Amino acid sequence: MTLIDHRAFESSAGRGWNKCGGCREGQALPFAFTMAFQPIVDLTHGTIWGYEALVRGEAGEPARAILDQVDAATIYAFDQACRIRAIELFAALSPPGSTAMLSINFKPNAVYEPAACIRATLEAAKRSGFDRTRLMFEFTEDERMQDVAHVRRIVEAYRSFGFMTALDDFGAGYAGLSLLSDMTPDLIKLDMSLLRGIDASPARQAIVRSIVAMTRELGVACLAEGLETAAEVETIRTLGIALVQGFYFAAPVTGMLPPVSVGLLADGATQDAAG
Ligand SMILES: [Ca+2]
Secondary structure, X not given: OOOOOHHHHHHHHOOOOOOOHHHOOOOOOOOOOEEEEEEEEEOOOOEEEEEEEEEEOOOOOOHHHHHOOOOOOOHHHXXXXXXXXXXXXXXXXXXXXXXXXXXXXXXXXXXXOHHHHOHHHHHHHHHOOOOHHHEEEEEOOOOOOOOHHHHHHHHHHHHHOOOEEEEEEEOOXXXXXXXXXXXXXXXXXXXXXXXXXXXXXXXXXXXXXXXXXXXXXXXXXXXXXXXXXXXXXXHHHHOOOOEEEOOOOOOOEEXXXXXXXXXXXXXXXXXXXXX
């Protein structure tokens, strides 16, 4: 069972595609896009742990301008193209010997059969000389996620391929406890809506403290995203979260892997553990 009605998709395309034909590898998309990269910082070691790849227009348009052009006829091809573009760009921009992780967002709705749908991704990694164990995939729950078993199959398959998995947007909207208990990803990304102004909010601190305790018990790591101020970062650090991301460290940038100001990182650490 898929999350999108694949049969309707096939008949609307009118080409009798087989069940894995949706991605149409190599199919040209009717719009152009690129990827920006935003650092994920490890506060404990004072290093850049990895980068999240984020969709952008080629002229710098925001993600929404691109995502609004994705429809049922292009969702599979777009998902494939995003992975491939992210890996190729990241491999080209990474310094030699880099070990930084690359985190890619994916839509469970755009994966029909995990093993088949990942083939182009693995080929792109191989072509680029990119170690697949440096890949992390972030998935999120949306209003159409009704088939939890499908998502679990994807997460388990990705783990078997050596990828890390992350539950994105945790604490916002739909992404929450039931998915965490069903999936047990490697880490959860705490949504910025839980973290904004956390330094001045005892309620937010209490919630995040209990999430940290819960995820420790589950063996799941926490990443705090969307951090914008030194006070937020310091509070997050005090609460025991090591992985952080947000404009405070660096905005997403195209055409380069943006650095993080050395002053923000631990004493004596190099700016980029990858480099
Ligand atoms: Ca994400």
